[in-house]
Amino acid sequence: MRFVKFASSPLLSQALPVWRMRFVMWLLLAAFAALIGRSVYLQGFQKDFLRQKGESRYERVIEISATRGRIVDRNGDVLAVSTPVKSIWAIPEDAKLTPHQSRELARLLEMDVRELNAKLASDRDFVFVRRQVPPDVADRVAALRLPGIFDQKEYRRFYPSGDVMAHMLGFTGVEDVGQEGVELALQSQLAGKPGSRRVIRDRRGQIVEDVESIRAPQEGKDVTLAMDSKIQYLAYSHLKQAIAEHKAKAGGIVVLDAKTGEVLALTNWPTYNPNNRVRLAGAQLRNRAFTDTFEPGSTLKPFTAALALEKGAYRFNTPIQTAPGRLSIGPATISDTNPHGTLTVAEVIQKSSNVGIAKIALSFPSEEMWKMYDNLGFGTPLKLGFPGEVGGRLRPAKSWRPIEQATMSYGHGISVTLIQLARSYLAFARDGDLMPLSLTRVDMPPATGKPAFSAQTAREVRAMLELAVQPGGTAPKAQIPGYRVAGKTGTAHKLESGAYANKYVASFVGFAPVSDPRLVVAVMIDEPSNGKHYGGEVSAPVFAQVMAGALRTLGVAPDAPLTPLHVANVPPAKEEM
Amino acid sequence: MVRLNLILLALAVAFALSVVTANHHARKLFTALEREQNRMRDLEVEWGQLQLEQSTLAAHARIERLARDKLGMRPPAPGQILSAEAP
Numbered sequence: 001m002r003f004v005k006f007a008s009s010p011l012l013s014q015a016l017p018v019w020r021m022r023f024v025m026w027l028l029l030a031a032f033a034a035l036i037g038r039s040v041y042l043q044g045f046q047k048d049f050l051r052q053k054g055e056s057r058y059e060r061v062i063e064i065s066a067t068r069g070r071i072v073d074r075n076g077d078v079l080a081v082s083t084p085v086k087s088i089w090a091i092p093e094d095a096k097l098t099p100h101q102s103r104e105l106a107r108l109l110e111m112d113v114r115e116l117n118a119k120l121a122s123d124r125d126f127v128f129v130r131r132q133v134p135p136d137v138a139d140r141v142a143a144l145r146l147p148g149i150f151d152q153k154e155y156r157r158f159y160p161s162g163d164v165m166a167h168m169l170g171f172t173g174v175e176d177v178g179q180e181g182v183e184l185a186l187q188s189q190l191a192g193k194p195g196s197r198r199v200i201r202d203r204r205g206q207i208v209e210d211v212e213s214i215r216a217p218q219e220g221k222d223v224t225l226a227m228d229s230k231i232q233y234l235a236y237s238h239l240k241q242a243i244a245e246h247k248a249k250a251g252g253i254v255v256l257d258a259k260t261g262e263v264l265a266l267t268n269w270p271t272y273n274p275n276n277r278v279r280l281a282g283a284q285l286r287n288r289a290f291t292d293t294f295e296p297g298s299t300l301k302p303f304t305a306a307l308a309l310e311k312g313a314y315r316f317n318t319p320i321q322t323a324p325g326r327l328s329i330g331p332a333t334i335s336d337t338n339p340h341g342t343l344t345v346a347e348v349i350q351k352s353s354n355v356g357i358a359k360i361a362l363s364f365p366s367e368e369m370w371k372m373y374d375n376l377g378f379g380t381p382l383k384l385g386f387p388g389e390v391g392g393r394l395r396p397a398k399s400w401r402p403i404e405q406a407t408m409s410y411g412h413g414i415s416v417t418l419i420q421l422a423r424s425y426l427a428f429a430r431d432g433d434l435m436p437l438s439l440t441r442v443d444m445p446p447a448t449g450k451p452a453f454s455a456q457t458a459r460e461v462r463a464m465l466e467l468a469v470q471p472g473g474t475a476p477k478a479q480i481p482g483y484r485v486a487g488k489t490g491t492a493h494k495l496e497s498g499a500y501a502n503k504y505v506a507s508f509v510g511f512a513p514v515s516d517p518r519l520v521v522a523v524m525i526d527e528p529s530n531g532k533h534y535g536g537e538v539s540a541p542v543f544a545q546v547m548a549g550a551l552r553t554l555g556v557a558p559d560a561p562l563t564p565l566h567v568a569n570v571p572p573a574k575e576e577m
Numbered sequence: 578m579v580r581l582n583l584i585l586l587a588l589a590v591a592f593a594l595s596v597v598t599a600n601h602h603a604r605k606l607f608t609a610l611e612r613e614q615n616r617m618r619d620l621e622v623e624w625g626q627l628q629l630e631q632s633t634l635a636a637h638a639r640i641e642r643l644a645r646d647k648l649g650m651r652p653p654a655p656g657q658i659l660s661a662e663a664p
Contacts, residue, residue: 237638
């Protein structure tokens with residue numbers, strides 16, 4: 001090889017054609033322009049698309065779940081709460097499990113292996129293998145690292161009080177949406193709205209930076225019910241006991257706070273356990289106090305008496321001839337179980353005379369009675385937002401025949417729900433006004449409600465109702481030692497396919513303490529069939545037990561003199577219906 | 578002129594490093610925050626479960642059963658109740 005100095009290279013002295021130089025120069029310029037053009041294109045026109053693609057490599061939008069609000073009673077006891085559980089799901093196409101793996105999975109999930117295999121053999125893209133398993137089981141499933149098997153977080157609702165409050169609370173479905181009761185009625189308050197946010201994750205999947213919050217999660221609001229779980233339990237256990245004792249078909253109890261119109265307890269039989277709804281029949285599910293109407297019988301008598309006092313045609317002591325215990329109106333005859341002679345208006349209520357009250361009722365135009373019943377809320381649903389509420393039957397006054405007007409005064413030919421009946425007694429427990437009912441706790445109750453009767457009338461009817469539970473009345477078994485009690489029995493024949501059958505509805509509605517009524521309790525026992533069927537024998541004792549317990553729970557001061565407390569150890573006077 | 582440039586260069590490097598440190602610090606804090614928030618959620622879940630357990634244990638039916646059967650308690654007879662009036 002021969003070395004030459006660059007400067008003296010013979011190549012330099014050689015003349016080259018000018019076009020070659022130009023050609024190379026333009027080529028380089030063109031390449032440069034192409035580069036600039038490309039970068040302008042990427043940076044300028046494609047910027048958003050590329051940035052998005054880039055971010056999608058490390059950014060994730062994650063869902064933030066919101067919990068459903070709790071339901072608590074008026075004292076803050078938890079009645080319904082959601083806790084997280086996991087649902088195991090699978091992509092059947094990817095879930096190719098060895099027989100050993102599927103056995104293991106089935107064992108963990110407490111499922112039948114065949115059932116599991118059938119689910120995994122499905123040709124859909126997504127199947128739930130098992131929903132709502134406890135988190136620790138889900139963690140063990142995840143630890144198996146099975147292909148195509150995943151889990152997802154869900155919430156499950158628990159009801160610690162079980163069947164005691166089932167009808168009031170209702171329940172939610174697997175999607176955590178209310179399906180019955182308060183869960184459905186207050187769904188919009190209880191439900192939370194899940195939020196989402198955008199984050200940056202590192203290689204190990206840990207979140208390193210919060211980019212933005214797309215939607216903040218909204219936790220469901222807690223709901224405080226008016227219900228007092230102690231009173232509810234009292235009502236439930238006494239109802240259950242009474243149903244068993246009288247071999248009854250169904251029953252219900254409603255406890256209202258006379259001062260505020262709050263529903264302190266509401267229970268029905270038959271009931272169910274909301275935590276385990278595998279075998280659930282329609283009859284168990286129905287919240288009878290709201291959805292089932294019945295003919296209330298004599299419990300409606302005080303309203304006709306109140307109307308009579310209100311119109312001034314009758315007074316507390318106006319005598320009415322009820323002998324011979326029968327009254328013919330057109331072709332029909334109404335009668336008393338036990339014939340009485342001349343009774344005062346107060347005694348008509350005390351002894352529950354059908355003839356007496358029918359005579360009073362027939363002295364008004366039918367429109368006036370209709371107006372009173374309508375004003376008391378019969379015939380129209382209470383509109384508490386409870387699912388399936390009904391209004392009962394109150395036919396327009398124009399279609400009433402005289403016999404119907406007479407029977408309606410003692411609660412036949414008209415149908416009401418138990419909660420309507422309980423509410424209508426607020427008019428007597430208060431000074432003639434009706435409070436709107438509330439399922440949730442009322443902290444600032446309105447001073448007065450809708451007027452139904454004058455305060456004077458309410459006081460007089462209260463005195464009549466107090467007579468009814470005293471010796472000589474229909475319900476001495478409703479007495480409570482230490483408190484003055486007032487109330488009215490009802491024993492109604494049941495309507496079966498248009499005719500009155502030999503089946504009864506025994507009811508009792510009352511309030512205490514009479515000096516300043518605090519509680520209204522309504523008890524209804526459907527088809528008691530163990531020998532006794534009168535409201536005074538079947539329902540009144542239940543009323544007394546629930547009322548006594550509830551007054552004690554609320555710490556209401558006794559208003560009867562202290563001496564009868566000791567006297568009351570002697571069994572109460574024997575009194576036939 | 579050269580000295581000014583050197584000073585500016587040094588400043589630029591220093592600030593660049595501080596940005597890196599601050600970013601790193603922010604991420605570390607964020608991870609810690611995340612951990613605490615997770616802990617908060619876990620504690621809330623645990624609280625819910627404890628409430629559930631408490632109300633299951635304090636269920637009136639259970640209390641009544643225990644009081645009657647185990648402790649042999651019963652409601653007082655009317656004659657055994659004494660009322661005290663507030664002065």
